[in-house]
Each structure stands twice: as C-alpha cells, then as structure tokens.
Amino acid sequence: MGKEQEKEVILEQMEERAVEEISTHDAEKSIEEKLVAVQEEIAGYQDKMLRAAAEFDNYKKRMERDRNAAMKYAGEHILREILPVVDNLERALNQGVVSGVDAEMKLAALLEGVQLTLKSLLAVLEKFEVKAIESVGLPFDPNIQEALVMEPSDVVPASHVLGEFEKGYYYKDRLLRVAKVIVSSGKAAS
Incomplete structure (x- = not known):
C-alpha cells in the first residue's frame, strides 16, 4: 500500500x-x-x-x-304565604273593637274572622303539602298519635280515638307532629 x-x-x-x-x-x-x-x-x-x-x-x-x-x-317563601293570615287575624281583632256595635255582633264578627283565618291558614299549609292526620273515631296508632287521656265511651269502641287535644300533621311523606289524643277505654263500668 x-x-x-x-x-x-x-x-x-x-x-x-x-x-x-x-x-x-x-x-x-x-x-x-x-x-x-x-x-x-x-x-x-x-x-x-x-x-x-x-x-x-x-x-x-x-x-x-x-x-x-x-x-x-x-323560609322566605312560606313566610310570604303566612303574612295574609296575619292580616286576617288583625282584621278579625279590629272587628272586635268597632264602637257602636253590640257585643253579640262583635263576637259573631270575631268568630267569622277567626274561621276565615283558619281556612286561609289551612290553605297555605295544604299548598306546602302539610296535611292533617285524621284521628277521631279511628283505631289508636302509637306511631302517629300520643294518648294523653283514656276515657270511657258508650259510642266509641275501646282503643279508638275519642277526641283530639292537638291535631297531628304530615309534611309531604314525613310525620311533622304526632296527634295528641283522648283514647276510648270502652263502655263505662256500671
């Protein structure tokens, strides 16, 4: 190379x-x-x-x-619905102080005002799906009722609701308040 x-x-x-x-x-x-x-x-x-x-x-x-x-x-929405009920109560009370009207007419006007107010309040409750529990005459149910008193009754059978101290209420499908009731103990002993 x-x-x-x-x-x-x-x-x-x-x-x-x-x-x-x-x-x-x-x-x-x-x-x-x-x-x-x-x-x-x-x-x-x-x-x-x-x-x-x-x-x-x-x-x-x-x-x-x-x-x-x-x-x-x-709670604002429900409070707005309740304010007319307050107005109705105030109007009913004002009817009781009107001068120049006799006591019987004042009492009748007051009673009518309270009835109308109750009706409007129940309408508000119904609007918000609050429903009263029917108790009177039905069997006592400790799940939705509280027995405060037992009384004998010739008309209402034993263990059935004779009367109410306070109604019970449901809110939608939930128990809001139990009913406070009088329960029949059956016929009175002779």
Missing part, C-alpha cells in the same frame, strides 16, 4: 467521522429542539391545570355562597 492509498484511507475515515459528527450534532440539536418543545407543552398543560384548579376553586366558593344564601332565606 502506497502513501497515496494511505492518504485516501485516512481521508475516507476523516470524512466518515465528519459525517458521524454532523449527524450526531444534528441528532443532538433535534433532541434539544424536541426537549424544548416538550417542556413548552408541559408548561402549557401546567398553566391549563392551574387555571382549571382556580376556576374550580371559584366555583366551589360560588356554590357555598349560593347554598348559604338559600339556607338563610329558605
């Missing part, structure tokens, strides 16, 4: 190394570019995640405020 051939071999090797270095350099540059692109993408996702977390936090705070306001004023 002559010097010429050695030079050619050396030149070829140098060219191969140069090509390898260029391709290695290009590969490194390509990897760096990809790394920068991935880092930018990650930064974008982190930004989106932080914004979503902030939006969710604001949503939670808004829902908490709305819930607190709803609970604070939950």
Whole structure:
C-alpha cells in the first residue's frame, strides 16, 4: 500500500467521522429542539391545570355562597304565604273593637274572622303539602298519635280515638307532629 492509498484511507475515515459528527450534532440539536418543545407543552398543560384548579376553586366558593344564601332565606317563601293570615287575624281583632256595635255582633264578627283565618291558614299549609292526620273515631296508632287521656265511651269502641287535644300533621311523606289524643277505654263500668 502506497502513501497515496494511505492518504485516501485516512481521508475516507476523516470524512466518515465528519459525517458521524454532523449527524450526531444534528441528532443532538433535534433532541434539544424536541426537549424544548416538550417542556413548552408541559408548561402549557401546567398553566391549563392551574387555571382549571382556580376556576374550580371559584366555583366551589360560588356554590357555598349560593347554598348559604338559600339556607338563610329558605323560609322566605312560606313566610310570604303566612303574612295574609296575619292580616286576617288583625282584621278579625279590629272587628272586635268597632264602637257602636253590640257585643253579640262583635263576637259573631270575631268568630267569622277567626274561621276565615283558619281556612286561609289551612290553605297555605295544604299548598306546602302539610296535611292533617285524621284521628277521631279511628283505631289508636302509637306511631302517629300520643294518648294523653283514656276515657270511657258508650259510642266509641275501646282503643279508638275519642277526641283530639292537638291535631297531628304530615309534611309531604314525613310525620311533622304526632296527634295528641283522648283514647276510648270502652263502655263505662256500671
């Protein structure tokens, strides 16, 4: 092998190394570019995640405020419905103080006013799905009634409700208040 051939071999090797270095350099540059692109993408996702977390936090705070306001004023609707009942009671009481009217007429007007007021109050309760429990004449039920007194009765059978001190009420399907009742002990002993 002559010097010429050695030079050619050396030149070829140098060219191969140069090509390898260029391709290695290009590969490194390509990897760096990809790394920068991935880092930018990650930064974008982190930004989106932080914004979503902030939006969710604001949503939670808004829902908490709305819930607190709803609970604070939950009874407002029913109170608006009850105010006319108060007005009717005031009108009924004012009828009792009208001068120039005899006592019997005042009493009749007052009684009529109270009856109308009770009717309007029962209508409000019905509107809100509050229903009275019918008890009188029916068998005593300790789940919805509380026996306060037992009395003999020739008309109402034993263990049946003879009368009520207070009506019981349901609100929708839930017992709101038990009825306080008088229970028959049956016929009186002779």
